[in-house]
């Protein structure tokens with residue numbers, strides 16, 4: 001990756017499941033917006049040459065203010081996203097000019113620099129890589145009537161996180177193909193997989209949670225408090 005790595009950090013969602021008036025990526029953790037915590041992890045990595053924050057069109061201005069307040073304005077470009085996460089990611093990919101790209105949820109503030117580096121290394125030695133953890137619960141497939149229809153072998157099941165890392169040109173191709181086909185996936189790797197790309201799982205940690213529902217916020221505050229007192 002001669003032209004280095006870029007990161008697309010997506011923060012243009014509504015945060016419906018969080019049930020708060022303020023979108024969850026702008027909620028404060030220890031007086032700092034969630035997405036700023038996330039930006040700061042990636043900004044500390046010299047390997048990251050370009051950083052794109054994708055946010056709601058109505059939030060671009062205040063995100064620019066926050067980015068400036070936290071002295072990240074020379075590292076981060078802020079652009080508007082789209083209706084779905086996939087659309088927001090696509091806008092971010094189009095704004096990059098690096099060889100490699102990491103796509104990361106702005107509401108996963110607890111990813112570590114070591115995990116990001118492992119993800120980049122795995123993608124450099126293959127076609128794509130995603131952070132993930134083995135599932136701890138038994139997972140079942142259930143039909144519309146609430147009846148169990150299958151219990152996949154748990155040893156083959158992983159809970160997929162972000163960042164997800166790829167060669168930028170390959171992921172852009174996958175995104176353009178999905179757009180042409182009207183395919184909507186729930187993560188970036190899905191679009192790579194449908195192109196036949198091989199995606200490697202990199203074991204991360206259970207603390208790399210996606211802040212989605214109110215319990216996640218409680219966990220986040222508790223976790224940060226513990227980190228502060230470590």
Ligand SMILES: Nc1ccn([C@@H]2O[C@H](COP(=O)(O)OP(=O)(O)OP(=O)(O)O)[C@@H](O)[C@H]2O)c(=O)n1
Pocket residue numbers: 010011012013014015016017018025054055081082083084085086088089105106107108210211212
């Ligand atoms: N149109 C969208 C939708 C989601 N995201 C981002 O994608 C990440 C993961 O999405 P999710 O956790 O589902 O966020 P929301 O869509 O905001 O949550 P909800 O589904 O509860 O509304 C978040 O950082 C979110 O801001 C985005 O950039 N653009």
Ligand SMILES: C[C@](O)(CO)[C@H](O)COP(=O)(O)O
Pocket residue numbers: 085105159160161162186187188210
């Ligand atoms: C990309 C992701 O975080 C991987 O687990 C997840 O699929 C995002 O889903 P969401 O519904 O957009 O939060």
